[in-house]
Amino acid sequence: MTIEEKITYYKESLDIFEDTMDKYKFLLDQGKKAKPFPEEYRQDVFKVSGCQAQVWLVPFLNDKLLSFHTDSDAFISKGMITILSDIYGNNLPNDILNSDFELVRTLNLDVLLTPSRTNGVFFMLKAIKKYAETFSKT
Numbered sequence: 001m002t003i004e005e006k007i008t009y010y011k012e013s014l015d016i017f018e019d020t021m022d023k024y025k026f027l028l029d030q031g032k033k034a035k036p037f038p039e040e041y042r043q044d045v046f047k048v049s050g051c052q053a054q055v056w057l058v059p060f061l062n063d064k065l066l067s068f069h070t071d072s073d074a075f076i077s078k079g080m081i082t083i084l085s086d087i088y089g090n091n092l093p094n095d096i097l098n099s100d101f102e103l104v105r106t107l108n109l110d111v112l113l114t115p116s117r118t119n120g121v122f123f124m125l126k127a128i129k130k131y132a133e134t135f136s137k138t
Contacts, residue, residue: 003099006087011106023112024076030086031078037071050123052116053077057085057124059131066093066135068128076113080121088128096132101125 001009017023041058048055053074060067067089072078087104088096104125110118 003087003091003095004103007103007106010083010087011108014107014112020112027079027083027112028075029079030082031072031075031080034070034078034082037069041069042071048081048120048123048127050126051077051120053120055081055120055124057081057127057131059135061135062090064092065090066096066132068131076117077120080109080113080117081124084121084124084128088132093132093134093136096128097136101129 014023014026017026037056038058042056046056046058048057051072053072053076055072055077056070058069060069068085070078070081070085072081084104088099091099104121109121113121
């Protein structure tokens, strides 16, 4: 799936739920589905600054595709970074850079999350973009 298709998938998945608590449960479930985080990467250098919770985002290349190991010490943040990693991971760095980062707003997370958590999502996206810029030059 393309980045845009994945964003549409998550938008449609969230739109199924009318109740805010059900949407929260969906976010929590995404975090529970996350792949185990390699403990050797639980370092400050991989923390996303600007997040209320501790969030780790570790980039790696696999056959020129940029992917991420992710984790958080907060369940909602873990769900969010897992979703963002799924949306943007396993893509060429230039495809990530050329994607419309504003499309993530269609998920309406600002309605679902507190302002500080919404701000954290912005910093997660900023970190993903920074890593894509770095790896596009290699």
